[in-house]
Amino acid sequence: MHVIDRERTRWFLRNILPHEAALRSWLHRRQPFDLEVDDIVQESYAILADLERVDDIRHPRAYLFQVTRSVIAKHVRRARVVPIHAFGDLACLEQPDFCPSPEQIVIDRDQLLRLSEAISAMPAKTQQAFILRRVEGLSQREISVRMAISENTVEKHISRGIRFLMDWFGHGGKALANISWQREMGSGHFDRRARNQSIH
Amino acid sequence: MATLTDARETSRSIDEKAADWIARLDRGPLTEDEARALGEWLAGDARRRGSLLRAASLSTLSESAQAIRHHLQAQLSRPKAAPISDELPYDNLTDPRGRARPTR
Numbered sequence: 001m002h003v004i005d006r007e008r009t010r011w012f013l014r015n016i017l018p019h020e021a022a023l024r025s026w027l028h029r030r031q032p033f034d035l036e037v038d039d040i041v042q043e044s045y046a047i048l049a050d051l052e053r054v055d056d057i058r059h060p061r062a063y064l065f066q067v068t069r070s071v072i073a074k075h076v077r078r079a080r081v082v083p084i085h086a087f088g089d090l091a092c093l094e095q096p097d098f099c100p101s102p103e104q105i106v107i108d109r110d111q112l113l114r115l116s117e118a119i120s121a122m123p124a125k126t127q128q129a130f131i132l133r134r135v136e137g138l139s140q141r142e143i144s145v146r147m148a149i150s151e152n153t154v155e156k157h158i159s160r161g162i163r164f165l166m167d168w169f170g171h172g173g174k175a176l177a178n179i180s181w182q183r184e185m186g187s188g189h190f191d192r193r194a195r196n197q198s199i200h
Numbered sequence: 201m202a203t204l205t206d207a208r209e210t211s212r213s214i215d216e217k218a219a220d221w222i223a224r225l226d227r228g229p230l231t232e233d234e235a236r237a238l239g240e241w242l243a244g245d246a247r248r249r250g251s252l253l254r255a256a257s258l259s260t261l262s263e264s265a266q267a268i269r270h271h272l273q274a275q276l277s278r279p280k281a282a283p284i285s286d287e288l289p290y291d292n293l294t295d296p297r298g299r300a301r302p303t304r
Contacts, residue, residue, distance in 0.1 A: 013257040038211035045250030134265040140227045159223035165258040
């Protein structure tokens with residue numbers, strides 16, 4: 001399992017994440033058979049996480065789309081009744097954007113910009129903790145002293161920050177405002193975390 | 201734990217837990233129990249591995265925040281009049297790209 005393997009993470013960041021927006025809009029355009037786009041993306045990434053090695057993938061973008069097509073195809077096959085139109089859609093799936101992305105060169109800059117946007121948009125306390133951790137390089141313990149909050153709360157703010165990034169990069173800043181995020185950021189959210197019981 | 205009928209965990213709640221794990225890993229080494237819990241969590245629904253990989257890579261990306269600290273500071277120091285509260289929606293935020301435009 002390479003999920004939290006540093007090298008896999010970096011590879012993913014450099015080679016896959018920059019294409020997520022394209023992948024998502026491709027999926028949205030096709031509305032694949034009632035499947036949730038988020039589910040498909042997660043499943044596709046799971047395949048990338050499970051790969052024994054990735055250094056032999058020469059065209060990550062094309063590979064990503066191919067993996068996603070296989071995920072969709074798997075769901076289509078699994079469905080007991082396959083609607084006729086699904087085959088038509090599958091044909092469309094044969095032709096995703098295969099060419100290496102022209103925006104490849106500016107990607108790092110773009111990602112940094114989006115990162116900057118996202119951090120700027122974080123809720124105040126979360127933002128403060130996140131900046132102390134990621135910009136100032138303080139440890140979570142040091143942050144708890146600085147902000148006079150418990151270390152557990154710092155950890156929760158970091159988790160919020162990460163999730164904020166996940167939403168921001170997945171759905172864009174605009175989309176964030178109106179969806180369930182608001183509600184979830186309300187009180188009680190952290191009280192009902194569903195982490196495994198053995199953790200304290 | 202599932203609040204709705206039952207069925208599948210939502211991709212959203214998976215993302216939530218993935219973020220929790222990344223934050224926990226960011227805090228320091230896991231205890232044996234935690235490491236086992238993480239292993240068990242990951243061995244479940246495949247989407248969890250996809251979500252955790254994505255969360256980890258975004259966390260790695262956020263380490264580059266140091267490189268843009270000046271940009272970030274400039275951006276954050278400007279709209280002091282309207283601080284972002286935890287309850288506020290995001291519409292009144294300034295676009296960082298707007299920063300090129302000097303305010304007079």
